[in-house]
Amino acid sequence: MIEKSLLPPLKMGMRSSVNVSSDVLSALLETPALHALLDSFSEAIILCDGESRVRFLNLAAERVNRVSREDAIGLPNAEFFQRSALSFDDFQQAVGRGGNSALTRSRDGRMFLTSTQAVPTGAYEKPYTLLVQRDFEGRESPRRTSQQAFAPAENSGLGDPQDNALHLSPLLSSIADTGVRAFRRRARLLLLGEPGVGKTAIARHIHRAAGWGDRPFIHVNCGSIPESLFESEMFGYERGAFTGALQSGKRGYIESASGGTLFLDEIGEIPLHVQAKLLKFLEDGSIQSVGSPLSKTVQVQVIAATNKDLRRLVESGEFRADLYYRLAVLPVEIPPLRQHLEDLPVLMDILLMRINRDRQPTLRLSGGCRQRLLSYDYPGNIRELVNIFERLAVLADDEASEQHLPPELLGLIAPISIRPTTPRQEVDAELPADDELGESLKAQVQRYERQLILQAVQSQGSKRKAAQQLGIDIGTLIRKLQRD
Structure with missing residues (x-):
């Protein structure tokens, strides 16, 4: 263990007319408000005290260095550097030569520009040290990045225009703002609405508007995963966990979303036998890969969405009540168009x-x-x-x-209705009303004809055009309308 500080106090630091004592700064670092503020930054931020021990790191720093906040706080910075997924060798040499920035590299080849500066404290106290890590590749080609951001994605279709309309519609803006506020407070969101209302677009908007645009956003369509593979896809698996497993194992969706957002779309389709394991993850943030005896902690913000009535599924035993209450901290209803x-x-x-x-x-x-x-x-x-x-x-x-x-x-054919119905509503749609049961078949046919004609007239704007659409002459149409 290296005893001396690897980050000596710098002569060039933040300029301030007021120095804050280390005790005040230490108390400030315990406040949830400051945590929320620093966690909203896209840059990785690490703060060390005058004794060169880690006192805070934000979510971006956890993701970049692959070290959780709980494990990092209290570590000497030398030990933190050893545990980090980045190589700090060049950075430590640059600081030793009196520099204040250098490149750090991850095992997968990504480069980050890591810079350091002093945070002034009391007159006779050692200053705190702030480390900031930025994606160097993103800074290297801003023009290319900007062009890519505005270029249409290949094979992506037109996308969801509701993503843009969120800023222009008072109703949708209010819904999105509520979601963003809850997301920043680490509350779990449950987006409810009919198919096609834009739940995915709103989830992505909340993720970006909360300042998490550079973090992972993992969209999991729970209805598209075969039931037999659901557990291994969601939680991952170890080498040799089952026949056909990859030799290297596989990270699950939850672990892939580490430090970011896990969007569980069609949450009502999750198999009942997997719901207990998902509940444990929501309770303590731990997951256990298939074939592994060990659990690991993953920090993920969860947004769920469904077009089903989860309360009804709970009553029928198809969905766990405790899982429902874990997910539905803040249900958000997305209105149909x-x-x-x-x-x-x-x-x-x-x-x-x-x-x-x-x-x-x-x-x-x-x-x-x-x-x-x-x-x-x-x-x-x-x-x-x-x-x-x-x-x-x-x-x-x-x-x-x-x-x-x-x-x-x-108006040539009836539109397909995809609005959710209850079993009772489906039966009612197939059977005539009680007051029609005593009518003859001829009377019911006549009533149905009249409804079709009225719909055609309304859609076409005139009786003559409606007759042409229905394939009958105008005289027949008028006669059928006048018939009692």
């Missing part, structure tokens, strides 16, 4: 802008096409809207007209 149609023009403009980014000639909407889009109910929510615009981008040359729209918007 039909409940905030005032945002539709903004969403449409965003999608047109994305289409025209790399399209010649540029696409525009005819007046009739735009009116049809604005008057539609969108049972498929944001996802259906995106699909419609992708269709227009393929079928239309320079102007999208009504003929390019899908038949649901033209």
Whole structure:
């Protein structure tokens, strides 16, 4: 063990007219508010006291150095350097020569610019030392990074316009702001809403808006993982854990999200036998890989999402009640698009802008096409809207007209409803109402015909066009409407 300090106090430090005593600074480092502030920084921050012992490191420093805060605090900086996943040899030599920065390298080849400066304390006290680590590759090519940030991703489609609309819609902005505040306070979020409402876009927005943009965001679709592989995919496995396992083992989704966000989409699809293990992770942050006798601690912020009624699943025994309460610290309801149609023009403009980014000639909407889009109910929510615009981008040359729209918007076929229903609602949809049970089949057919005709008239705007759509003459349509 090296006894002397590897980071001697520097003559060039932070300039301040007021020095804070080490006792005050030490007490300040115990406050959750300062922890939350420093954890929001993208740079890795490590603070050592006058005795060269680690007093604090933020989440970015934990992720970069692969050392947890609990293990690091109290260590001499020499021992911390030895435990770190980075090589500090060049940095220590640079500091020994009187320098204040040098490159540190990780085992996977990433480079970080590590710099140090003194934090003034009392007049007769040794100053604290601040280490800041920044991704050197990101600083090396800012122009390329900037271009990549605005370039459309290959094979990514139009994406979710709701990600942009969050800043323009008062309703969505309020929902997102609530989520960001809870996320920064380490509260677990449960995003609720119909399929296609943009739960993934909102989860990503919360992750970035909380200052975690440079940290991992691991999106796990729980419904797409086979039940037999769920445990090994989520928690990882060791070498030889089962037949067909990789010789090197595999990190699970949870460990891959270390220091960042784990987004558990379709959380209601998690198999019952795995829920107990997930509950343990949520309670104490520990995971145990398949085939390993040891547990490890992982610091991850969890956001869950579902379009199912988890309370009903709890009542039916398909979902653990204790897991539900661990996940639903703050349930956030994402409204369907039909409940905030005032945002539709903004969403449409965003999608047109994305289409025209790399399209010649540029696409525009005819007046009739735009009116049809604005008057539609969108049972498929944001996802259906995106699909419609992708269709227009393929079928239309320079102007999208009504003929390019899908038949649901033209009233030719009934739209598919994906709104969640209860078993009772499904039965009610198949059976006639109680007051219709005594009617003859002919009377029920006539009533159904009348409903179809009225829907066609409403969608087409005139009885003549409705008759053409339904394939009957205008006289037949009028006669059926006038029939009692």
